[in-house]
Amino acid sequence: MRIDCPYCGARDLREYTYGGAAAYLQRPEAEAEAAADDAAWDAYLHLRDNPAGRTRDLWFHEPCATWLEVERDTVSHEIFATRALAGVRT
Amino acid sequence: MRYSGLRVFTQGLLGNTGWKPAWRKPAPKAEYDVVIIGGGGHGLATAYYLAKKHGITNVAVLERGYLGGGNIGRNTTIVRANYFLPGNSEFYSHSLKLWEGLEADLNYNTMHSQRGLINLFHSDGQRDAFARRGNAMLAQGDDAVLLSREEVREKLPYLDYEQARFPIYGGLYHPRGGTARHDAVAWGYARGADQRGVDLIENCAVTGIDIAGGKVTGVQTTRGAIRAKKVAMVVAGRSSQVAEMAGMRLPIESHVLQAFVTEGLKPVINHVVSFGMGHFYISQSDKGGLVFGGDLDFYASYAARGNLPRVEQVMEAGMTLMPMIGRAKILRSWGGIMDMSPDGSPIIDRTDIDGLFVNCGWNYGGFKAVPASGDSLAHLLATGRPLEVAKGFRLDRFRTGRGLMDEEGTGSQHNLH
Ligand SMILES: Cc1cc2nc3c(=O)[nH]c(=O)nc-3n(C[C@H](O)[C@H](O)[C@H](O)COP(=O)(O)OP(=O)(O)OC[C@H]3O[C@@H](n4cnc5c(N)ncnc54)[C@H](O)[C@@H]3O)c2cc1C
Ligand SMILES: [Zn+2]
Numbered sequence: 001m002r003i004d005c006p007y008c009g010a011r012d013l014r015e016y017t018y019g020g021a022a023a024y025l026q027r028p029e030a031e032a033e034a035a036a037d038d039a040a041w042d043a044y045l046h047l048r049d050n051p052a053g054r055t056r057d058l059w060f061h062e063p064c065a066t067w068l069e070v071e072r073d074t075v076s077h078e079i080f081a082t083r084a085l086a087g088v089r090t
Numbered sequence: 091m092r093y094s095g096l097r098v099f100t101q102g103l104l105g106n107t108g109w110k111p112a113w114r115k116p117a118p119k120a121e122y123d124v125v126i127i128g129g130g131g132h133g134l135a136t137a138y139y140l141a142k143k144h145g146i147t148n149v150a151v152l153e154r155g156y157l158g159g160g161n162i163g164r165n166t167t168i169v170r171a172n173y174f175l176p177g178n179s180e181f182y183s184h185s186l187k188l189w190e191g192l193e194a195d196l197n198y199n200t201m202h203s204q205r206g207l208i209n210l211f212h213s214d215g216q217r218d219a220f221a222r223r224g225n226a227m228l229a230q231g232d233d234a235v236l237l238s239r240e241e242v243r244e245k246l247p248y249l250d251y252e253q254a255r256f257p258i259y260g261g262l263y264h265p266r267g268g269t270a271r272h273d274a275v276a277w278g279y280a281r282g283a284d285q286r287g288v289d290l291i292e293n294c295a296v297t298g299i300d301i302a303g304g305k306v307t308g309v310q311t312t313r314g315a316i317r318a319k320k321v322a323m324v325v326a327g328r329s330s331q332v333a334e335m336a337g338m339r340l341p342i343e344s345h346v347l348q349a350f351v352t353e354g355l356k357p358v359i360n361h362v363v364s365f366g367m368g369h370f371y372i373s374q375s376d377k378g379g380l381v382f383g384g385d386l387d388f389y390a391s392y393a394a395r396g397n398l399p400r401v402e403q404v405m406e407a408g409m410t411l412m413p414m415i416g417r418a419k420i421l422r423s424w425g426g427i428m429d430m431s432p433d434g435s436p437i438i439d440r441t442d443i444d445g446l447f448v449n450c451g452w453n454y455g456g457f458k459a460v461p462a463s464g465d466s467l468a469h470l471l472a473t474g475r476p477l478e479v480a481k482g483f484r485l486d487r488f489r490t491g492r493g494l495m496d497e498e499g500t501g502s503q504h505n506l507h
Contacts, residue, residue, distance in 0.1 A: 001397050012399075013397055013399055014399045018388050018389040018505060019505075020343075020503075020504050020505045021343070021390070021504070038489050038490070039489070041489075042341075042488060042489035043339070045432070045488070045503060046341035046432050046488040046489070046503075046504070047339040047340065047341055048330065048339065048340070048341070048342060048343050048504070049330065049334075049339065050330035050340070050342055050343050050344055050390065051330075052328075052331060052344070052392040055390060057389070057390060059389075074344070074390050074391050074392045074393070075391075075392045075393055076393070077391070077393055077397075
């Protein structure tokens with residue numbers, strides 16, 4: 001498997017560390033935190049769509065120290081798109 | 091038909107013409123008391139214990155492919171009861187006891203071989219951790235022996251003791267640990283369930299779960315609609331897809347785990363051995379192949395095959411530990427789809443939908459669990475109460491934070507196990 005880094009180009013899987021589902025980008029808002037809304041936190045930390053097919057997840061490219069969001073297929077391992085997360089506020 | 095040594099002998103004389111299929115191929119009925127989705131080890135064992143212990147025989151197991159074609163037929167067959175945490179340790183202890191009576195119970199040769207399992211350690215800190223684990227196993231009533239480096243050397247003379255990158259300090263020996271023939275476990279439970287009247291329906295994928303008024307009423311399948319009073323989802327790596335049919339999201343991520351087997355060799359590795367400084371474990375099958383594996387590939391995947399970096403890492407770990415295996419040729423490698431839970435421990439529970447139950451989160455360790463998991467889910471389905479040894483396997487423990495079972499002490503979030 002090779003993943004396109006926007007800075008370094010297509011690089012081997014060995015250079016990347018997996019960071020889990022892109023759901024990690026949707027951190028519950030401060031209100032949820034204040035209300036101790038455990039359903040929102042449960043959804044954020046534990047519950048997953050876990051699709052067999054197209055998914056979005058987070059990968060860290062070690063050589064350039066960049067977090068990426070990768071859109072890929074969990075069955076065929078095909079990579080569709082990648083984008084750097086630096087500066088992206090969700 | 092009862093199986094016995096005498097029957098094998100007489101059938102041999104008769105040219106093996108008298109054997110019958112081990113289970114029927116029934117068409118699905120319109121309605122069952124219990125429908126079990128998934129004909130892997132856990133689904134088949136659940137059906138068996140429902141019939142045998144609770145007398146509930148109006149049961150169907152619906153399998154998308156063929157019985158035993160999932161992880162039950164893809165694993166590296168290690169059976170052990172060396173868990174540490176309360177909740178896990180009594181469950182796996184119960185499972186190993188069921189294993190020890192399984193062949194007689196099923197009248198089926200599962201080739202269960204208690205050849206002993208040795209977990210090596212390579213530092214003082216690891217020795218302390220294994221001594222503590224061994225004490226927990228003894229406290230649970232199971233067996234554990236802390237071996238010194240010299241005692242390990244007597245049992246495993248072929249390891250690299252001279253110039254290893256990670257010197258061997260000793261090992262935790264679990265004499266009752268071992269292996270079993272994985273397919274035979276599926277077949278044995280299938281035959282036992284079938285004999286008691288359970289319908290095993292192959293090539294029958296569940297495509298929908300019918301719910302009315304918060305209660306499950308049946309399932310839609312590729313072989314038509316089937317009504318059911320109770321439905322259990324027992325589909326391992328496909329748990330998220332099936333739960334989605336009931337509008338549920340589970341705390342599960344599916345990852346691929348690879349395994350490898352070499353050409354057949356004369357007996358050389360008599361135990362199950364695991365390396366403590368890199369994920370690698372090995373045993374030798376009765377056919378002679380060295381069966382080994384390592385870590386997950388560590389990213390969400392439904393491809394029943396892995397990637398090359400993990401292959402290299404497993405081979406390197408093996409070569410570091412036991413250089414002799416470099417002479418053996420790899421015959422095959424494959425992958426299975428693992429249902430990973432955040433804390434690395436399983437779930438056997440009811441859901442918020444009346445009559446709908448879930449059994450998942452087996453991670454890479456659900457083979458040894460097959461007997462106790464089937465026993466536990468059958469008990470829950472039949473009585474509405476969890477079996478004592480499985481009462482910690484709750485679905486809500488992630489939301490509440492109560493009763494998390496992080497056996498490896500790495501944390502209770504995804505991708506840490
Ligand atoms: C490489 C590898 C090595 C392993 N090594 C070990 C080990 O040494 N020791 C150990 O204890 N465990 C081990 N495991 C883990 C163990 O194999 C699994 O945890 C266990 O087999 C999972 O439960 P199961 O047998 O019920 O799953 P499966 O056999 O996967 O059964 C699930 C079944 O559900 C069916 N299904 C899915 N969707 C549907 C649907 N919509 N409708 C109908 N049916 C459906 C599937 O076709 C499948 O047959 C290993 C796993 C792998 C992959
Ligand atoms: Zn880069």
